[in-house]
Amino acid sequence: MSSEVAGYRAQADSIREAFERKFERFARFLNKRINGENVVDVTEFNLSLEEAQAELRALSDLETWYVGRKSQLSALKKLIGKVSPEERSGFGQYLLLTQIAGTDKIAEVESNLQSYIWKKRSERERVDVTLPGRRPRRGHLHPITQLRQRIEDIFVSMGYAVEDGPEVETDFYNFTALNIPELHPARSPQDTFYTTGGLSLRSQTSTVQVHAMQRRRPPLRVIAPGRVFRRDTPDATHNPMFFQVEGLLVERGVQMGHLKGTLSEFVRRLFGAGTRTRFRPSYFPFTEPSMEADYSCFKCNGAGCRLCKGSGWIELGGSGMVHPNVLRAARINPDEFSGFAFGLGIDRMCGLMYELDDIRLLFENDVRFLEQF
Amino acid sequence: MEISYNWLRELTDVSLPPRELAERLTMAGLAVDAVREAGEDFVLEFDLTSNRPDCLSHLGIAREAAALAGVGVRLPELTAKNVAGRAEEFTSVEIEDARLCPRYAARVVRGVKVAPSPEWLARRLQAIGQRPINNVADITNFVLHELGQPLHAFDLAKLTERRIVVRRARAGERIRTLDGAERELDTQMLVIADAARAVAVAGVMGGEETEISVATTDVLVESAYFDPQSVRRTSKALGLQTDASYRFERGVDYEGVRRAQDRSVALICEIAGGAATVDAIDVYPRRIEPPVVHLRPSRVEELTGLQVPAGESARILESLGFTPVAAGDDAEGKLFFSAPTWRTDVSIEEDLVEEVARLVGYEKIGESLPPSPVTGEYLAGDRRRRAARQVLTACGLSEAVNISFIDESNEGRFELLPGLQRVEGEGAFVKLSNPVVEGARLMRPTLLPGLLDSVRHNFNRGTRSVRLFETGRVFASSAEGDETASGEVETASDDIGKTAAGEGGGRPNEVEAFALVLTGEALEEGRAGGRELDFFDLKGALEAATDAMRVGELQFAPAAVRHLREGQSARILFGGAEVGALGRLDEDLAAAYKFRQPVYVAEVNLGALLAAGERPVRYAPLPRFPSVVRDVSLLAPRRAAFSEMRRAILSLGLEECRGVSLVDVYEGANVPEGKRSLTLRVEYRADDRTLRDEEVDSMHARVVAALEDKFGAQLRG
Structure with missing residues (x-):
């Protein structure tokens, strides 16, 4: 491996580490593996609807920071073409894996938060279906x-x-x-x-x-x-x-x-x-x-x-x-x-x-x- | 009428058990309402039709039962045991009015001993609900129920000069009848009199002064045939109905007069002792002949569907007492029968057909539907009436039905449907001469009083939201002096309103009206506390109904209407003609009804709306280009009518201006006195292109300018 590529990889590693640190606040929204199964209990999230929506927005910001067009990781990707042909594939692969490691987590959290938000919203918009229907009192023929x-x-x-x-x-x-x-x-x-x-x-x-x-x-x-x-x-x-x-x-x-x-x-x-x-x-x-x-x-x-x-x-x-x-x-x-x-x-x-x-x-x-x- | 089963069996050999007999008689037209056990006897309670007075006795029922069972009738003992002397030796009979009394027979029994009846006689009477009095009185009563002929027994000694005169009562003549009442008679009433005074009201009730008492020794037994109509009139005029009058006014057997008399005399001799005269004085100047009625045997099948051979028809009729009469040469197969003298109800061939059919049994008539040469149809306009009713119920109104006559005090309180009243002053309306409810004499010229009564009824029962509609006829006299009830004129009109217009034999003008009443809240099922109803709920319901009937557009013109409150009342116009009015009930009327909340009423001439024909359905292709709407908010004088503004806009001649609707109307805070704020929505659309904004702007500017110019309206920000 050329030192150039090794340097790039190190940069990628540090981006990922930075991501991991930023992601920590979202970690509790991830699935848990219990007995080999992915499980999530959104009720444990313990957030109001508005807090959950704020978390979702923060998550979206993090995604942008990590894989957005102007992110450091995107900047590294632009260098793939400049790497020698024999190293190009390996380097590309490495960046992709780095990216996926983050986006998978983001996707999982996003999905969990989203369903939490739906749940919250449904709860808030729940109606008493037993209230009287809106029915004009009709008249009756003799x-x-x-x-x-x-x-x-x-x-x-x-x-x-x-x-x-x-x-x-x-x-x-x-x-x-x-x-x-x-x-x-x-x-x-x-x-x-x-x-x-x-x-x-x-x-x-x-x-x-x-x-x-x-x-x-x-x-x-x-x-x-x-x-x-x-x-x-x-x-x-x-x-x-x-x-x-x-x-x-x-x-x-x-x-x-x-x-x-x-x-x-x-x-x-x-x-x-x-x-x-x-x-x-x-x-x-x-x-x-x-x-x-x-x-x-x-x-x-x-x-x-x-x-x-x-x-x-x-x-x-x-x-x-x-x-x-x-x-x-x-x-x-x-x-x-x-x-x-x-x-x-x-x-x-x-x-x-x-x-x-x-x-x-x-x-x-x-x-x-x-x-x- | 009550019939004792045991008594009946003395007169006929019918062996059917009581309940079965009752069933057979019922199915033959003599309805038995109930069969009651009475000791060792049974009592059959009959509800007879008015045409069968011959069945108002045990003999009458026995005849029917015997004919049904194919057995005979047995007459009771008629011969007196002890006879002496001729009737004319002891009394005389003179009939002054033979029309009211076609037959009068008097027979005398001398030396009787008046005492309580023997037990068998008392029991017979008690079984059918009669109260025993004394032997002589009970015997006459017994024979009435046995043979159907009412009798009367006089104490001969108490008759002045011991003679009978049958005459009309004298003016102001009075009599104390057996019930103890003093009665004044009129000159149309027939009385039985002696040489001096009336001693009985003929066919109705005897007098107290000549009544049988324990002191009586000589009895004159009267048996007569009185004119049914005369007895009915007298009984009604005196308010006195008796077992005797009940039978006389329906018609007794004029040939049964002597038989019943003989029967009673025989019983008196047997029970009370004494000797009867050998004969009776029987004044019967003109013998009454029963009608001879023909029967074409084929008529039975033609009218009933029953196939009964001629011989069988004849046998049935003979079993009922009809006598065959020899037919002449021109008989053409007709059979002729002389009706039994007790069957006053038989006079035509169809009567004989019924006799045959009921004895064969109606249940034997096979059922089928008649072949259909015609098609069904509803009353003209009924589809539209039903549509209106349906829509009104959907709008929350229930249908009311009120009685057609109202209190007279309502006259003049309401403005009537235009054209209803044809005559002014006295006689303008139809009034009953014999109302059954005090005051309710006026055949309603408007539906409103009935509906307002209904509202009050509901208020009084705690219902404060009431929405009702009613359809029905309203009445007014048709034309002055047109009271000739000639009758036989028929008009070929489907319109009842028209039928009455002078050609209905003096019949009044009957117009089909339609009315609404609304008050209280707009209710939703299961929810309380709705919006208060107002004028526009009334108007909307009315328009919904007329729209459902596919009547063309109605116009509403503000107007003063007698029963409506100024400022909330309008006349309803249709095709330029006035068809009714609507609005809020006038304060004075509301106060009279003790209404403490606004009540809204409408009444329209339904006949006129239906007569105008149905608005046709015309398809218009759906617009291909979108429409643009613009709202305009204005401050306008309150008196500027919405309909005028709308018309002003639509008459600007803007081809692309398609419609104007109301968005909002507001009065009150922030709006100057005498003004109101109106927001209108105007729709613009072209058929061949999408309108450009500039086009709409220029049109809308003209609309706004027109409103400002014509109504002094100011555009609001």
């Missing part, structure tokens, strides 16, 4: 609307058109056209609201039957959901206003089997495929033959419970074949067309579905009530 929309959806999918009619009605539509005789109790001011102008508030959505038949000629299928009014004093089971949905179908060759099939299909879609139905003869002025439809209780599935008063059945509503007088009132020939009609109480169904203990809740609009739906 349960009657929700049920009405479901009913509308079912019948529209079965080919029915949704219809509507006036809430303040003439005698003709509210009674006469529905075959309700002149002196029938339903017409009395005990039962029906009258206006000072002699009109009445519709006491059933059946009023829409005749409107619909006049507006659309058969074949027709309509449902008419809406408000109806009866002179009941408000109590836990009555309101002077409630909601019904009327159904009407007028086609050629329609018979009671179609009515049964339609109502059964409806309750299966509303209450589930396993719902059963039962039909009993009944009486309504505007249908003949008439029938009352019951469906198996959705709560006990027909076994009998408090909701269905032990019978296993819940009343769905009245129905029947449209009375020939009603067809005639709409100028439809009862020998050519037949039809069926049914009426369901939306409030009553709502009351049962949610087991409301007081039906007046439906129109009080107590926010605590509405928010449950």
